Amino acid sequence: GAGVSQTPSNKVTEKGKYVELRCDPISGHTALYWYRQSLGQGPEFLIYFQGTGAADDSGLPNDRFFAVRPEGSVSTLKIQRTERGDSAVYLCASSLFGGGPETQYFGPGTRLLVL
Amino acid sequence: ELKVEQNPLFLSMQEGKNYTIYCNYSTTSDRLYWYRQDPGKSLESLFVLLSNGAVKQEGRLMASLDTKARLSTLHITAAVHDLSATYFCAVGLDSNYQLIWGAGTKLIIKP
Numbered sequence: 001g002a003g004v005s006q007t008p009s010n011k012v013t014e015k016g017k018y019v020e021l022r023c024d025p026i027s028g029h030t031a032l033y034w035y036r037q038s039l040g041q042g043p044e045f046l047i048y049f050q051g052t053g054a055a056d057d058s059g060l061p062n063d064r065f066f067a068v069r070p071e072g073s074v075s076t077l078k079i080q081r082t083e084r085g086d087s088a089v090y091l092c093a094s095s096l097f098g099g100g101p102e103t104q105y106f107g108p109g110t111r112l113l114v115l
Numbered sequence: 116e117l118k119v120e121q122n123p124l125f126l127s128m129q130e131g132k133n134y135t136i137y138c139n140y141s142t143t144s145d146r147l148y149w150y151r152q153d154p155g156k157s158l159e160s161l162f163v164l165l166s167n168g169a170v171k172q173e174g175r176l177m178a179s180l181d182t183k184a185r186l187s188t189l190h191i192t193a194a195v196h197d198l199s200a201t202y203f204c205a206v207g208l209d210s211n212y213q214l215i216w217g218a219g220t221k222l223i224i225k226p
Contacts (some may be wrong), residue, residue, distance in 0.1 A: 013196075022217070031212065040117070042203050042216025086206065091158070094197050098212050101146045106158040 002026070004107035008093050012113045021077040021110045023092030029105075031098030032075050034058055035091040036068055037109070043091055049063060052099050084115045119206050126194050129225055136220045138187040146207040147187050149178050151200045153157045158203065160169035163169065168224075191192050199222035 005024045007040045013019050017051040025032050030051055035043035059069070064082075069075040079086055089111050094105040118141040128134055130203050138147070149161040162171045164180035164187060175198065177190045187204055201221045205214040 033212070035226075040218065042205070043214075043220050044216070045213045048212050059213070064192075086130065093158075101163055103148070103160045103163055105160070106150075108157045 004092055006090075006107040006110050008106065008110060010111045010113075012115065014115050015082060015084060017082050017114075019079050019082055019112065021079075021090050021112070023075045023094075023107060024079070025073065025075070025094030026105055027073075029094035029096055030068060031071065031095045031102070031104075032072055033093040033095075033104060034075070034077050035093065037089045037091055039088075046077070046090075055098070064107070079112075082112075086115050087112055087114045091108055099114070117144070117206060117208060117215045119204060119217040121202075121220050123203055123220060124218060125221045125223075127223045127225065128194055130195055132190070133193065134191050136191075136204075136205075138189070138214050138217055140185050140187075140206045140215075142185075143182075143186075144206045144208065148205040148207070149187070149189055150203045150205065152203065153200050161202075164212040171193055187222055191222075192198075196224050196226050198222065199224045 007022045031051040034046040037043045047054040052072045064080045067077045090111040091109045093106045095102040095104045120139045132166040136158045147164045151159040167182040169180045180187045201217045201219045205216045
């Protein structure tokens, strides 16, 4: 079946602009995660959704970052007033129920470059 | 704070050789994952290890977990070029869904 998809695959924007990154999880997966990966580093947790609600947003770096999942499927990560330090690969993952020993399945990522 | 350290961070080796990647973590955890990432591609799950002494094998890769030492190893046997990738370990916080990741080990296998 289809895996996790993310759009766009690449996004170039200017400092101060607003961007939206989209994640389409595996059908039927109730848990959805956003991570950020900088060059040469492992992914860094941002936020976790269980269904429509953000169960844990403790990884969001500041209030410029916000994510929604209104219907419990597709999620959008929103970044306001982008800064050059926001440049990274933003990864989305999903799992069947969330938590425990489940495997998280990752999308290909969105490469964000803030000029 | 849970910290995860991998070593080495970079490894270049010849085909046919054996080697081991190490993943140390700083506090108790109930699960450990190994993922593979090819350049520009998504993270692919390799193994999930849940208990002390757990060992899993797939092809030329074998992963093990020692929860007392807070150490996992990924052993590569008779390496082949197709195994060239970056390998990450990730540790789950007890009763939590967050994964804390190592920095990755970039593995290059020369034909």
